[in-house]
Amino acid sequence: MPLELVTLRCLKDNYAYLLHSDAGTVLIDAPEAMPVLTELEARGWGLDAILLTHHHDDHIQAVPEIVAATGARVIGAAADAHRLPPLDVSVAPGEPLEVLGEPVHVIDVSGHTVGHVAFHFPNSAMAFTADSLMALGCGRLFEGDPATMWDSLSRLNALPGDTLICSGHDYCTGNGAFALSVDPDNTALQDRLSAIAEARIPCAPATLEVERATNPFLRPAALAPTLGMAGADDAQVFARLRRMKDDF
Template sequence: MSEAEIVTIRCLRDNYAYLLHANGRTALFDAPEAGPILDALSGRGWSLDQILLTHHHGDHIDGVAELVEKTGARVTGAKADAKRLPGLDDAVAAGETTQAAGLSAQVIDVSGHTVGHIAFYLPDAQAAFTGDSLMALGCGRLFEGDAAMMWDSLTRLNALPGDTLICSGHDYCASNGAFALSVDDGNAALRARLEETASGTRPCAPTTLDEERATNPFLRAGDLAPSLGLDDAAAAFARLRQMKDDF
């Protein structure tokens, strides 16, 4: 097995897409727009074999048709949400294992932002592609699911190894960081992370799960519960998510 290489591609205004290259193959996670992705492939001399989709929102799938037309890549997405996704060659369900660039990819239900949202965890690449579920310093807004659903999803992701690279769907570090400071202003690790991202010395994403555990208020819901007058992590998460919506 060849060593996996992950390339982060900025798309649209604040989206991320990711190329995974291993075993002489290339997989793409989410397709906000085709142009930057085609440029990244061309610059590395890679051909695109597969597109894996986390959820149905346009800023994650709008590039699929052009990419398929120009590369012939197969499309993988959630069986439960197939009617809202571009035509799938491979429909997968939570709990199943699929392939990405020749590597095993576990399919995880991370519903909340949308119902039917999935993430892909690749142990051999030490990476999880989480879309708009667990995000850098935050989590996705609850457009279709509820707080209990998202908390369950975050709990599943939080069970992954701490060195897992979290490849999330957006650069929301400025707004997420401002909110995080408003509820966790004594967190030295959070302040250091925000200084690095603000100075441009590091990108917003990817990050590691351990770093999210230390700085992401939604994963720290249990620790922050007492300051909210609560003693339950799930209830604290629900309160934090509503506070972020109103922030």
């Protein structure tokens, strides 16, 4: 049976996620303590672990307060351990990990930062991608380069289409406006943005299939002719799109 997913709005535009089963409860990223602790109390849940995707403050700053309140273990990337809160469990991409009785695939999604990881729960068809693959976009390249980020997005794009992509922020207004600027005739994109604006669907999470149809950073081959780059490889087109978004 798939894990129960609860999406939490934190800070100005962050998402954090609770996963729950009979085996317990875990949190993905810790932007802000109050929404997490309030939700746990309302549901009568404890907290067994916090999984951290990367070191930016708006994903880790509430770890000490939440750990103090719940006793949760902290799990994060070994490569990023020097700038994460103290880890109880260090993991590396490709190493086995089990959470709430399910196997978890740790995926290297460097680009936004070096050492950023995503957590893929294949049995429950969920991937927690934080600031790598985002709703209608991808993260800025603060530490990596376009080739690195394209490799990361390609790894995520290889997951099954029904995988729920649980990303780190609601940037749908800006991401959606940029997507429309480069892909104006995309009816799937138009429909998704209309549904988000009318609050009929959330900005995130969304399935990978939906992201493939509407997210310009997963559509370089389709957008290459529009950008005057027919025949260019996908990584080159992605790099152009990322520069355009930076200047948008």
